[in-house]
Amino acid sequence: xxxxxxxxxxxxxxxxxxxxxxxxxxxxxxxxxxxxxxxxxxxxxxxxxxxxxxxxxxxxxxxxxxxxxxxxxxxxxxxxxxxxxxxxxxxxxxxxxxxxxxxxxxxxxxxxxxxxxxxxxxxxxxxxxxxxxxxxxxxxxxxxxxxxxxxxxxxxxxxxxxxxxxxxxxxxxxxxxxxxxxxxxxxxxxxxxxxxxx
Numbered sequence: 139x140x141x142x143x144x145x146x147x148x149x150x151x152x153x154x155x156x157x158x159x160x161x162x163x164x165x166x167x168x169x170x171x172x173x174x175x176x177x178x179x180x181x182x183x184x185x186x187x188x189x190x191x192x193x194x195x196x197x198x199x200x201x202x203x204x205x206x207x208x209x210x211x212x213x214x215x216x217x218x219x220x221x222x223x224x225x226x227x228x229x230x231x232x233x234x235x236x237x238x239x240x241x242x243x244x245x246x247x248x249x250x251x252x253x254x255x256x257x258x259x260x261x262x263x264x265x266x267x268x269x270x271x272x273x274x275x276x277x278x279x280x281x282x283x284x285x286x287x288x289x290x291x292x293x294x295x296x297x298x299x300x301x302x303x304x305x306x307x308x309x310x311x312x313x314x315x316x317x318x319x320x321x322x323x324x325x326x327x328x329x330x331x332x333x334x335x336x
Contacts (some may be wrong), residue, residue, distance in 0.1 A: 141197060142190040144332045151328040152321060162317040171213060171317040178209035178217065191335035194232070198225030213318060216248060216261065223247045234279060237249035245269060260295040261318040264290045268326060284330035291315060291323035 152175045160172030189197045201235050202221030203279045206214050227240035255267045294316040
């Protein structure tokens with residue numbers, strides 16, 4: 139599947155889940171995550187023609203810079219850093235092994251950025267297990283990555299929040315899925331679906 143189609147599908151998934159992401163963030167945050175992700179997604183969609191002509195690395199870096207500029211709150215730097223680090227680390231003809239290595243470097247960059255760690259109810263709790271599945275490789279890899287992303291996002295409901303606005307809620311954050319983790323799972327799920335149907 140052409141890169142611009144994959145980008146269109148992933149960004150549209152975020153737009154389509156605006157209400158769900160907003161509701162998740164209203165429960166444990168300030169309620170603007172859905173709108174922020176929609177704004178960033180549509181800003182990337184507006185650049186699809188330019189992105190179509192770019193190598194993968196440059197496209198990822200451009201999308202990352204767009205996230206930083208257009209997505210409010212902490213999500214802009216977080217998703218921007220993720221994309222820009224992937225753009226820096228991935229070779230042009232990337233394999234699953236290459237993606238696993240690049241994703242590990244991205245997780246390290248996000249850990250430095252937000253002083254967050256796995257297990258603190260953030261999108262790292264989706265990225266880390268997905269990275270491990272990629273590193274393992276094996277049959278049905280795309281399907282296993284997809285399932286891992288959604289299961290891992292759901293599992294954040296049982297975690298204590300120690301980073302971000304939800305950390306102020308203490309036990310009241312329990313039972314609620316982390317909005318950033320859900321957004322990350324939606325993106326990964328859309329990419330996997332696009333690759334499966336390509």
